[in-house]
Amino acid sequence: MKSLITFEGIEGSGKSTQMRLVAQYLIEKHVPLLITQEPSGTDIGRKIGGILFNRGHHYMCAETEAFLFCAARAQHVREMIIPALKQDRVVLCDRFSDATFAYQGIARGLNLEFIKIINDYSSMLLKPNLTFLFDLPVEIGLQRATERNNLLKESAFSDRFERENMDFHKRVREGYLNIYKKEPERFRLIDATRDVDTIQEEVRRHIVDFINSLN
Numbered sequence: 488m489k490s491l492i493t494f495e496g497i498e499g500s501g502k503s504t505q506m507r508l509v510a511q512y513l514i515e516k517h518v519p520l521l522i523t524q525e526p527s528g529t530d531i532g533r534k535i536g537g538i539l540f541n542r543g544h545h546y547m548c549a550e551t552e553a554f555l556f557c558a559a560r561a562q563h564v565r566e567m568i569i570p571a572l573k574q575d576r577v578v579l580c581d582r583f584s585d586a587t588f589a590y591q592g593i594a595r596g597l598n599l600e601f602i603k604i605i606n607d608y609s610s611m612l613l614k615p616n617l618t619f620l621f622d623l624p625v626e627i628g629l630q631r632a633t634e635r636n637n638l639l640k641e642s643a644f645s646d647r648f649e650r651e652n653m654d655f656h657k658r659v660r661e662g663y664l665n666i667y668k669k670e671p672e673r674f675r676l677i678d679a680t681r682d683v684d685t686i687q688e689e690v691r692r693h694i695v696d697f698i699n700s701l702n
């Protein structure tokens with residue numbers, strides 16, 4: 488049953504919401520899971536995330552950003568993901584290497600060959616078996632993220648990425664769509680403008696089909 492299923496998309500596209508709901512569903516079905524996220528899937532990754540998302544670090548260069556995300560992934564893959572796959576678990580991961588490609592590669596403009604090398608190195612060449620791409624206009628995603636942050640009092644302010652301008656987020660969206668076009672068989676492109684339940688129904692259907700195809 489072992490497989491790596493990743494959830495990708497711009498800020499506020501509903502990755503965490505959909506992953507949480509589908510995880511509950513799979514737990515009820517007794518599917519052995521690891522539910523995790525990047526960069527904060529390990530203790531070390533959480534500390535790296537603290538540096539990455541800190542709004543005070545507005546002068547962080549793109550190269551540092553790329554290395555820090557890959558450092559967090561190196562730890563996450565070795566400490567959490569590979570051991571879970573060895574135990575035959577299904578790993579649900581909120582963001583993975585595609586995010587580095589879309590954010591640091593396309594949106595920040597770093598060399599894409601270099602991104603591929605550090606992605607491959609940090610992930611030990613591990614590729615997701617299935618990737619959900621939640622696609623929606625950036626205006627809607629950012630609006631949802633802002634409303635969420637206002638509700639969560641302890642993080643009522645946007646982080647370093649959410650403070651980027653619209654063009655940046657549009658490039659991230661295009662970056663994700665580029666990867667999708669190159670590897671359509673790995674992806675399930677999800678229209679994330681719809682309501683939570685409708686999207687969840689589609690996500691469940693794809694995951695059940697995928698898991699059945701493994702048996």
Ligand SMILES: Nc1ncnc2c1ncn2[C@@H]1O[C@H](COP(=O)(O)OP(=O)(O)OP(=O)(O)O)[C@@H](O)[C@H]1O
Nearest residue numbers: 497498499500501502503504631632635681682683
């Ligand atoms: N389909 C939807 N329609 C309306 N609101 C939604 C939908 N999906 C999620 N939301 C809400 O939008 C906000 C952002 O959703 P969520 O945190 O799941 O996005 P995300 O992609 O994980 O964002 P981030 O990249 O910032 O982690 C939350 O308040 C969530 O409740």
Ligand SMILES: [Mg+2]
Nearest residue numbers: 502503504581
């Ligand atoms: Mg999230």
